[in-house]
Amino acid sequence: MAAPAVPALLAVWEQGQDQSPTWRALALLGAATPEADGDALARWPLGRRDAALMRLRADLFGARVEAVAACPACAEAVELSFAPTDMDDDGTPAGAAPGAVTSADLLAVAALPAGERARAIADRHGPGEDFAAVERRLAAADPLARLEVALHCPACGHDWVAPFDVVGFLWAELHHWALRLLRDVHTLARAYGWAEKDILAMHPHRRRRYLELVAS
Numbered sequence: 001m002a003a004p005a006v007p008a009l010l011a012v013w014e015q016g017q018d019q020s021p022t023w024r025a026l027a028l029l030g031a032a033t034p035e036a037d038g039d040a041l042a043r044w045p046l047g048r049r050d051a052a053l054m055r056l057r058a059d060l061f062g063a064r065v066e067a068v069a070a071c072p073a074c075a076e077a078v079e080l081s082f083a084p085t086d087m088d089d090d091g092t093p094a095g096a097a098p099g100a101v102t103s104a105d106l107l108a109v110a111a112l113p114a115g116e117r118a119r120a121i122a123d124r125h126g127p128g129e130d131f132a133a134v135e136r137r138l139a140a141a142d143p144l145a146r147l148e149v150a151l152h153c154p155a156c157g158h159d160w161v162a163p164f165d166v167v168g169f170l171w172a173e174l175h176h177w178a179l180r181l182l183r184d185v186h187t188l189a190r191a192y193g194w195a196e197k198d199i200l201a202m203h204p205h206r207r208r209r210y211l212e213l214v215a216s
């Protein structure tokens with residue numbers, strides 16, 4: 001797995017504007033592993049998928065995650081910063097997802113109302129079985145599927161645990177990256193008359209230097 005080339009990443013961002021988080025996750029994984037079969041990626045357990053996406057985001061945007069969360073007790077904006085070192089590929093063979101929820105499950109139930117999806121996924125994994133029991137089994141089969149961050153509010157002292165939405169966070173970063181990049185292309189194309197593909201092919205350091213010269 002390698003960080004995708006700039007034009008491939010931009011294409012995922014462009015095509016993913018109106019798509020679901022599951023589509024975005026699979027498109028990003030597909031861009032990072034062009035040799036992989038898309039159906040096989042869709043059968044990865046969500047924990048494995050999210051671990052791979054976190055490695056991709058570290059390659060693209062740096063290892064450290066910086067975010068802001070609202071304190072549920074006093075609404076203070078609390079900054080959080082962590083470097084996920086404990087997340088790794090869980091070693092599940094590609095294509096085999098025994099008993100864990102996968103992107104293929106999420107795609108299969110995407111057309112249902114949000115309130116019915118969990119039960120429909122449980123039915124796929126344990127038809128006719130007790131819903132709560134299947135839910136517990138699915139959760140136990142893939143503990144990495146639910147990432148949580150421990151947070152502390154310096155203003156009021158409240159401690160809480162918040163879910164960390166890997167796909168949503170990475171997509172937001174990708175969105176800001178794409179907007180910055182297009183603005184830079186706009187600036188250089190207007191100043192020098194260069195073609196978009198040539199500006200995108202340029203090493204970021206060289207692009208930065210030209211932007212400084214345009215601004216000077």
Ligand SMILES: [Zn+2]
Binds near residue numbers: 071072075076157
């Ligand atoms: Zn607080």
